[in-house]
Amino acid sequence: MSTAEIPSQPQPEGGKDFPPPKPRRLFSWTLLNFGLDVALAVTVAFVVWVSVMMQTVFPPPTEADGWVLWGMTYNQWRDAQFFALCFGSLLVLEHIVLHWNWVCSVIATQLLRTRKRPDEGSQAVYGIGAFITMMVILMGTILVAILTIQPPPH
Secondary structure (H helix, E strand, O other): OOHHHOOOOOOOHHHOOOOOOOOOOOOOHHHHHHHHHHHHHHHHHHHHHHHHHHHHOOOOHHHOOOOEEOOEEHHHHHHHHHHHHHHHHHHHHHHHHHOHHHHHHHHHHHHOOOOOOOOHHHHHHHHHHHHHHHHHHHHHHHHHHHHHOOOOOO
């Protein structure tokens, strides 16, 4: 059968493809989630790498004064570790925010065994309440630690 004998597909006016292709969206939740997951993986790998360097390359922190690795002291490596942990925590928080509807659905249907998840307004209130509760606990324990730390005896 030659190409001339193949029946042609019906064409709409103007000879355009049928059906018309879907317009490409400017924003993709899938790509945003993928990018966030990549950033989380890189951040976790960096925190692990810095932690291993501090644990295996440097002497114990009390003896590390004056030691330098690639131009950075132990305290600078510790600062890099801290800031990477803070950045990673923000990424995790954003990841949870992006998946909050799913989190609420799992809690409601799988853990609480309700028939449906709460409406979006209630979900927002639960999320803000959970965040505030977590921050109060974290800040409270930091405050207690600041007030109760003891210097070495002289």
